[in-house]
């Protein structure tokens with residue numbers, strides 16, 4: 001009867017879960033920005049600024065991150081190594097050496113991979129791409145060096161910048177205040193023989209909220225099973241078709257002003273998308289097909305389809321939650337790692353494409369999909385094809401939660417056979433007897 005109870009909780013789960021800054025599958029996920037003041041110069045300092053993506057599965061893809069802040073005094077940026085300010089601003093007061101940026105609220109972006117060698121530094125020049133921690137830890141950090149003038153030149157007189165913003169490149173991240181650390185960062189020389197330390201270190205923590213991103217749902221889940229004729233199609237995403245024709249529809253991230261520019265083909269921020277007109281109007285569809293049921297194993301086929309004309313998804317990833325992920329036996333064509341947000345329950349998987357093979361999900365069209373087959377070993381005490389158990393509890397694409405069909409729409413086993421009727425009814429009655437308040 002414990003099985004029936006699990007089903008009961010499963011039906012309640014989507015109701016209890018709502019999108020907010022807190023992500024239950026990645027409770028401590030954040031992007032931390034660290035400023036290490038490495039040296040003083042006559043009118044200011046040189047700092048190494050690093051962005052650490054501590055999110056398990058949310059990455060930043062092209063056109064990349066944009067880091068902004070507001071200076072507390074009248075600081076200027078003399079130069080940026082491994083990045084650049086998007087605007088120079090008004091430097092008309094300077095006669096001889098002209099600063100790189102005089103804006104009170106500068107915004108820094110990464111350089112492109114082919115940047116001149118003398119403008120590069122470690123962890124730069126990836127076009128603003130920041131990989132997720134679980135998927136590619138080596139590329140989950142970005143950094144640039146900034147030389148700041150007209151600021152304080154001691155730990156006492158330096159004032160921390162305020163109002164940090166992180167765009168990816170659209171909205172979604174909220175950054176806290178800069179906090180000075182009591183213990184500045186220690187750096188170890190490559191040979192490990194000596195440690196040096198920053199004069200001063202401060203950090204800023206930025207967290208993501210799908211709700212703040214004001215996004216239309218970016219993905220949806222559809223379902224089917226070998227034992228059912230029912231194809232449970234995707235719920236609707238809130239993108240609209242331009243009209244009833246075969247023309248693409250429009251999805252807009254962030255605020256609606258972008259709508260006009262995308263219609264004129266002018267969107268340069270990658271914030272809006274032209275999406276193939278489908279019944280669901282979602283840019284991404286994740287299809288979960290229960291393909292086979294063997295004696296000791298069962299098989300699922302996952303297909304991720306891109307309906308977005310304006311976007312190739314590089315380094316895409318998928319998070320899926322299902323109780324049987326603790327005994328995943330084999331997986332084709334995708335890379336896999338277990339996420340373990342609750343410590344004990346090993347039911348969440350991160351799936352992503354294999355480098356140079358299918359890590360690049362192409363725009364809508366004949367090649368705009370990726371596929372994988374998963375083989376699970378059955379746990380006889382929990383395995384069932386009933387009550388939608390074989391389908392995932394949650395699915396995220398690129399860190400955004402997918403809209404899922406209501407649980408009562410899931411494909412069920414045909415209920416015609418007497419055997420199956422008994423096996424459902426008996427545990428249900430036992431469970432009711434065991435629960436006095438039912």
Ligand SMILES: *[C@@H]1O[C@H](CO)[C@@H](O)[C@H](O)[C@H]1NC(C)=O
Nearest residue numbers: 027028029030031032054205
């Ligand atoms: C940010 O992530 C790091 C690494 O997981 C963690 O140590 C830190 O507590 C997180 N910060 C916040 C404010 O959640």
Ligand SMILES: *[C@@H]1O[C@H](CO)[C@@H](O)[C@H](O)[C@H]1NC(C)=O
Nearest residue numbers: 069070071072105162163164
């Ligand atoms: C920082 O942001 C807050 C809230 O948006 C605003 O009130 C304040 O004026 C900003 N400070 C600066 C220096 O821009």
Ligand SMILES: *[C@@H]1O[C@H](CO)[C@@H](O)[C@H](O)[C@H]1NC(C)=O
Nearest residue numbers: 240241242243244245246277
């Ligand atoms: C689109 O087609 C449906 C059904 O064919 C019709 O009810 C609806 O009015 C049409 N909408 C527009 C904007 O033409």
Ligand SMILES: *[C@@H]1O[C@H](CO)[C@@H](O)[C@H](O)[C@H]1NC(C)=O
Nearest residue numbers: 309310311312313361362363
């Ligand atoms: C997507 O990638 C393909 C192949 O690399 C390229 O031809 C196409 O222009 C790209 N589309 C977009 C919208 O970037």
Ligand SMILES: *[C@@H]1O[C@H](CO)[C@@H](O)[C@H](O)[C@H]1NC(C)=O
Nearest residue numbers: 325326327328329338340346
């Ligand atoms: C979680 O499941 C994976 C895949 O079966 C397995 O390799 C891993 O050891 C499990 N981890 C824990 C903590 O049970």
Ligand SMILES: *[C@@H]1O[C@H](CO)[C@@H](O)[C@H](O)[C@H]1NC(C)=O
Nearest residue numbers: 134135136335336353354355
């Ligand atoms: C799969 O991921 C692991 C860990 O990130 C990595 O070492 C490996 O190269 C990846 N394999 C493929 C085929 O992408």
Ligand SMILES: *[C@@H]1O[C@H](CO)[C@@H](O)[C@H](O)[C@H]1NC(C)=O
Nearest residue numbers: 412413414415416417418421
């Ligand atoms: C099977 O279930 C469906 C929907 O729950 C119901 O309409 C139908 O009468 C059931 N058939 C039998 C034979 O119990």
